[in-house]
Amino acid sequence: MATVTDIDRRWVFLIMGLVVLITYIGGVAKDLPVSEYVDAYYKTIEDLPAGSVVMLSADFDPASAAELLPMYQATIHHLLRRDIRIVNVATWPAAPPYTRRWFDQIAPQYGKVYGTDWLELGFLPGDDVAMGQIGGSITSAFAEDARENKPITDFPLTAELSSNMGGIVLLVSLSAGYPGILEWIAQVGGRYDVPILTGTTAVQTPDLYAYYPSQCSGFLGAATGATQYLQLVTVGETEVPDDPDNLATVRASNQRRMFVQSWAHGILILLIIVGNVLYFRGRSQTA
Amino acid sequence: MKREIPILLTILCGWMVITAFFTTGGVPAAWNDELLAWGVIFFSVAFLLGIGNLVRINLKQISARHPDWPYKAILLFVLFAYLGIGVAEIHGWFGWVAADGNTETLRRDWIYNRVFAPLQATMFSLLAFYIASAAFRAFRARSTEATLLLIAGALVMMGQVPMPIPVPAAVETWIATTQAFLMSVVNTAGQKAVIIGATLGVLATGLRIVLGIERSYLSE
Known part of the structure; x- marks a missing residue:
């Protein structure tokens, strides 16, 4: 035997x-039931008034792209189509090329202007320390933007920001581990009373239940959470097979991956x- | 003095950061900002130290003709080639700049998106195979605790995704409800206990450091 x-x-x-x-x-694309955590993530963004400023932190690298990149794309679409402005930062050194690529592609679709509607501040080394510094003062943490290498005070978007996360109504961290969402909660969320949303890899998702809904207003757990969120963001949109970056195509592709x-x-x-x-x-x- | 000055600095910095955490504005906040900026600078210098160490260790192994020396040579070549391309593009040397402001045309982004990203994603996706093999060999119902863990793990795995084959609706609902209960009640209670315990430990250690009692960081 x-x-x-x-x-x-x-x-x-x-x-x-x-x-x-x-x-x-x-693989077949099939709708998934949406969990309360994903629904909370979606509704938190839906409830933001147009013109608000949100900080989006890319705390991941390509190793986690299968889970986190669809969330990242969908979140940018969701924020920009609701006329919410984005300050984009990264605490992982390998994240900024993703940041650049997707903003380059998505922002023009909504006629958004760099420096007014979105700003790319890039990577700041220092893990929790860097997050503490960003929370204390964005202008101290980043002297220049990461795209045009100009002083960040030159951009209209930063004129509305002040110390202690003043002007930022929401922080969204797409997190693959350390440093990530747990450090943002410890360094910024509670301290400056900023609501936080997150999307995480499957490994990190169980950690988040303990923080929901007090310290984390909603979360997307792994590929399942990403798919459910894509369903909410692309209601009524149909897949465009020739355009892999179209959000409805990303949704259908994610649904087929869920079948796998x-x-x-x-x-x-x-x-x-x-x-x-x-x-x-x-x-x-x-x- | 060799011991006293570092201890004094640690106590001073520790108390400043703690005070700044519970206050807004004023001198503590200004000092805290300054200390955090120093922290970021130290981290950046650590990157350089890391590169230095990587080069030192790999050069030593290349010169000693270590069995893996060709890989180490490739590592150093790629490290400096990518660094060189990045520096050249940032400064616009050789006319290397993003065409029409499109960063996709940058060489460093091309390497990143076409080489680095797929390689890293491939490495991570291989986990599915290793996890399958490890689960097959090691996940055993040897004891009551192991059996409970196994059943809970299987239920969470099934409840996390749609059923691969059609099952009665009642079964599907039961699995989804049990998965939700395990994650939002059992997992949350356990996580909170661990977080609170660990935080109390961190608090105690932090207090020992800022009171000058804990000196292990000085190799004492």
Whole structure:
């Protein structure tokens, strides 16, 4: 009788690879029920008055892009289409190229002007310390913007900002770990009484339930949360297959990826059951 | 003096930051801003130290013809090539600037988006395979606690995503409700207990430092 250790792990890799490949090719886009946490994230943004200023922090890198990038794109669309202005920062060094790319693509769709409707401040080293400095005074933390390398006080958007997060009505952190949402809550949220929203990777999501709704007004948990949020932001919009960056296309693509993930989770559970059956059989034979 | 001055500085800085946390404006806030700016500068210098250390260690291994020396040579080449391209573009050397303000035309962004991003995403996606193999080999119902963990894990995994195959609506609802209960009640209670416990520990350690009792950071 075969035991678990007898089975070459490459068989497990092959099974998982085939399941992912087949379900990816034959994936279907299906609407998911929206959780209260995602709904709270969406409604918090919906309730902001036009012209408000929101700080959007990219606390991730390409390793987490599969989960966080759709959230990032959808949040930019959602904020800009509601005429909410964005101050964009990053606490991960590899984040700014993403920031630049998506703002370059999305802002012109809504006729938004750099420096007036959105501002890119870039990466600030220092983890929690940097967050504390941003909270205390944005103008002290960033001397120049990261796009045009001009003093940030030259931009109309910063004229409305003051120390202690003055002028910022909401902080949104898309977080893949440390530094991220938990540090923003500790350094800025409670201290300056700024509401916080977040989108996180699956690994970090369980941490957030303890902070909801007092310290974190809403959150998007992993690819599932991203898909549910995309559904809310793209209500009535249809997929444009030729345009992969169209938000409705991103939504449909995410929904198909959820189909892949469903099967991958199913196979994982099946493998655990098979592993346990082999283990207990082997043990009873030894006894 | 070698001991007293660092201890005094630590106590002073610690109290200033604590005072600034509970007040707004005034001298404590100004000092706090100054200290945070110093902190950011120290972090930036740490990047340079990191590069220096990386170069030192890898050069040593290249010169000793370590079995992996070609990879280390590639690492150093890529490090300096990317750094060089970035510096050249920032200063506009060789006419390397973003065409029509479109940052997509920057060489460093091209390398980032076409090479770095896919490589990093690939590395992370491989986790799915390793997790599957690890779960198959190690996730065993050896004890009551392990069995509970296994069942809870499986339910959360199933409830997090739509069912891959059609199941009766009652089953689907039960899984979704149980998953929600596990995450919002059981998980939240556990997380809060851990957070409060850890925070009390941090508070106690912080107080010991700013009172000059804890001196392990001086290697004592």
